[in-house]
Amino acid sequence: MPIPDDRNQQLRLVEAILFASADPVPEEALQARFGEGVQVRELLLDLQALYEHRGVNLSAMGGRWAFRTAPDLGEHLRSETEVTAKLSRAAIETLAIIAYHQPVTRAEIESIRGVATSKGTLDILMEAGWIKPGRRRETPGRPVTWVSTPHFLDHFGLESLRDLPGVEDLRAAGLLDSRSGMGPLAPVALPAEAEPEPAEG
Amino acid sequence: MPIPDDRNQQLRLVEAILFASADPVPEEALQARFGEGVQVRELLLDLQALYEHRGVNLSAMGGRWAFRTAPDLGEHLRSETEVTAKLSRAAIETLAIIAYHQPVTRAEIESIRGVATSKGTLDILMEAGWIKPGRRRETPGRPVTWVSTPHFLDHFGLESLRDLPGVEDLRAAGLLDSRSGMGPLAPVALPAEAEPEPAEG
Amino acid sequence: MADPLSPDPFDQPVRDGTPEVVADAPLLLAIDGYEGPIDLLLTLARDQKVDLTRVSILQLADQYLSFVETAKRLRLELAADYLVMAAWLAYLKSRLLLPEPETEEPSGEELAAALAFQLQRLEAMQGVAARLLARPRLGRDVFARGAPEDMPVLEKRIHEVSLYDLLKAYGEHKQRQMKQGPLTIAATELYSIEDAVARVEAMLGKLPSWTKLSSFLPAGWRSGGVKTRSALASTFVATLELAKAGRLEIRQEGAFGPIFLRTPQSQEGGT
Numbered sequence: 050m051p052i053p054d055d056r057n058q059q060l061r062l063v064e065a066i067l068f069a070s071a072d073p074v075p076e077e078a079l080q081a082r083f084g085e086g087v088q089v090r091e092l093l094l095d096l097q098a099l100y101e102h103r104g105v106n107l108s109a110m111g112g113r114w115a116f117r118t119a120p121d122l123g124e125h126l127r128s129e130t131e132v133t134a135k136l137s138r139a140a141i142e143t144l145a146i147i148a149y150h151q152p153v154t155r156a157e158i159e160s161i162r163g164v165a166t167s168k169g170t171l172d173i174l175m176e177a178g179w180i181k182p183g184r185r186r187e188t189p190g191r192p193v194t195w196v197s198t199p200h201f202l203d204h205f206g207l208e209s210l211r212d213l214p215g216v217e218d219l220r221a222a223g224l225l226d227s228r229s230g231m232g233p234l235a236p237v238a239l240p241a242e243a244e245p246e247p248a249e250g
Numbered sequence: 251m252p253i254p255d256d257r258n259q260q261l262r263l264v265e266a267i268l269f270a271s272a273d274p275v276p277e278e279a280l281q282a283r284f285g286e287g288v289q290v291r292e293l294l295l296d297l298q299a300l301y302e303h304r305g306v307n308l309s310a311m312g313g314r315w316a317f318r319t320a321p322d323l324g325e326h327l328r329s330e331t332e333v334t335a336k337l338s339r340a341a342i343e344t345l346a347i348i349a350y351h352q353p354v355t356r357a358e359i360e361s362i363r364g365v366a367t368s369k370g371t372l373d374i375l376m377e378a379g380w381i382k383p384g385r386r387r388e389t390p391g392r393p394v395t396w397v398s399t400p401h402f403l404d405h406f407g408l409e410s411l412r413d414l415p416g417v418e419d420l421r422a423a424g425l426l427d428s429r430s431g432m433g434p435l436a437p438v439a440l441p442a443e444a445e446p447e448p449a450e451g
Numbered sequence: 452m453a454d455p456l457s458p459d460p461f462d463q464p465v466r467d468g469t470p471e472v473v474a475d476a477p478l479l480l481a482i483d484g485y486e487g488p489i490d491l492l493l494t495l496a497r498d499q500k501v502d503l504t505r506v507s508i509l510q511l512a513d514q515y516l517s518f519v520e521t522a523k524r525l526r527l528e529l530a531a532d533y534l535v536m537a538a539w540l541a542y543l544k545s546r547l548l549l550p551e552p553e554t555e556e557p558s559g560e561e562l563a564a565a566l567a568f569q570l571q572r573l574e575a576m577q578g579v580a581a582r583l584l585a586r587p588r589l590g591r592d593v594f595a596r597g598a599p600e601d602m603p604v605l606e607k608r609i610h611e612v613s614l615y616d617l618l619k620a621y622g623e624h625k626q627r628q629m630k631q632g633p634l635t636i637a638a639t640e641l642y643s644i645e646d647a648v649a650r651v652e653a654m655l656g657k658l659p660s661w662t663k664l665s666s667f668l669p670a671g672w673r674s675g676g677v678k679t680r681s682a683l684a685s686t687f688v689a690t691l692e693l694a695k696a697g698r699l700e701i702r703q704e705g706a707f708g709p710i711f712l713r714t715p716q717s718q719e720g721g722t
Contacts, residue, residue, distance in 0.1 A: 061305030069594035104265030145621035223373030224622035272599035324592030346580035364489025415582040
């Protein structure tokens with residue numbers, strides 16, 4: 050794609066490149082991109098002046114350029130910072146089982162999953178606000194059951210628990226592979242899969 | 251941190267918040283942040299006007315706001331190495347049917363396309379984050395319906411579902427009515443599922 | 452239901468030898484290119500080069516039937532769906548050409564209108580799908596901030612889990628569960644004779660001419676292997692059952708030759 054001749058277009062392009070780039074962009078990389086006929090430094094300085102008093106500034110750090118939110122706004126921006134973390138597979142599966150089988154006790158979750166549930170898993174899900182303790186089961190030991198919360202529905206954009214797709218829907222949607230013709234015979238001979246329990250995140 | 255009274259400062263803060271976020275920010279979240287005394291919508295519209303002819307634009311998608319590079323610069327920004335996964339024809343058509351007819355059941359999608367939905371259609375669209383299960387249809391069998399997501403609007407740069415290309419013409423022509431084509435005589439070998447219901451959203 | 456409109460090629464003396472060489476690869480490919488009979492019909496309708504609201508359904512039926520005839524002559528395997536559609540179009544054609552009987556059923560015109568609507572709707576969806584895809588797309592034409600400053604300022608999002616992740620986790624769990632346990636007797640994925648009887652029965656009366664047994668296999672069971680063999684075996688047993696009951700005629704030209712079926716021509720009263 051040839052670089053536009055029009056200076057305003059060049060300015061727009063620099064702006065877009067800097068915005069979309071994941072890392073600060075070295076000036077010489079921009080210069081190489083635009084070719085010798087273009088004064089990249091001047092474009093950058095113009096852009097910097099344009100953004101000087103704005104909520105976003107263009108800053109140069111060791112010959113690399115990037116947009117950053119204005120430093121004086123930092124205190125307004127950082128108020129509710131949370132670190133996003135990936136949920137472990139065990140936690141996602143546990144959450145799914147609570148969603149589909151609730152109210153369900155921890156022992157039932159373990160029996161469904163076939164592995165022990167570490168204490169941390171339920172804690173993490175509770176901390177995220179997705180599950181909460183429900184009624185106690187009226188059986189010996191009166192174990193606590195777990196249910197999903199309204200926030201769970203909210204987070205996953207569901208109107209109600211009844212909208213969770215059933216097993217047949219999952220299969221039809223391709224989220225559950227159906228077995229091959231001779232499938233039922235083969236896996237029986239295999240040793241039961243050892244369930245890897247990833248470390249809780 | 252209290253929100254600044256000065257309008258220019260408010261504008262800068264909105265700008266910084268939207269700039270910092272990769273995902274579109276819901277307008278009501280901004281409103282909640284700024285409090286009732288601030289006309290967030292007006293700040294957003296001012297900002298949008300400010301960026302209208304720039305290399306970066308402010309767009310609204312389904313009530314969520316985000317800065318995005320200007321569409322006309324796309325060809326300059328696209329990196330040569332990037333490979334966009336090609337969608338199958340079935341997936342593209344299914345996506346369009348869900349977008350235009352939502353909420354729509356799988357049986358209805360099949361009746362429109364005249365073929366069964368193969369695996370790797372709905373799950374791929376869901377993995378891309380474009381569709382999700384909606385309310386179940388209150389008809390026999392309570393089939394799951396499918397609807398588009400906010401990310402669908404974001405991905406295709408649509409402000410709302412009303413902005414789907416040609417949607418008004420199709421509606422006026424009656425082509426979004428949910429009547430089944432050849433009805434009971436439909437020769438297509440589909441599993442007899444619940445009859446389509448009026449699906450006006 | 453016999454098709455009064457065209458001579459049944461299988462009623463004529465059996466041709467010996469191999470009449471045509473199956474070498475028409477382009478047509479074979481062309482069949483693969485259609486997403487079902489409706490899609491094929493739509494492609495044929497576009498050939499009429501008129502506004503779809505004014506397309507001639509009668510002409511379309513003829514085009515489709517001749518397409519299917521050609522495919523048959525070339526001995527191409529056509530999915531049952533295509534044959535059922537052919538039968539239905541032949542029926543529609545007769546309804547359109549003959550005086551309407553006084554019945555409660557929808558008239559030929561109404562059936563034709565319903566088909567025209569279905570074609571227009573599919574055409575519209577294919578059109579908007581293309582327009583949708585031609586829009587500037589995020590990550591290809593339009594880009595988000597490349598270096599978001601890690602500040603989920605407004606939403607406290609602690610964990611990045613999508614609904615897809617959740618449902619996939621449950622799907623995988625169910626899958627593992629189904630594979631486990633020596634006492635879990637999973638349903639076999641073999642085609643049952645009951646299913647085959649139901650399927651062949653449903654298609655009876657819609658097949659005016661001799662049709663290959665293999666054409667009756669349901670979609671999804673035709674890709675070879677155990678599944679296809681089981682479907683073939685069950686369908687064969689089903690046809691024997693139906694033939695015994697006089698509801699079907701079977702014909703085979705020689706040992707290991709293809710088996711053809713049709714509705715008995717002497718049958719009284721339509722089905």
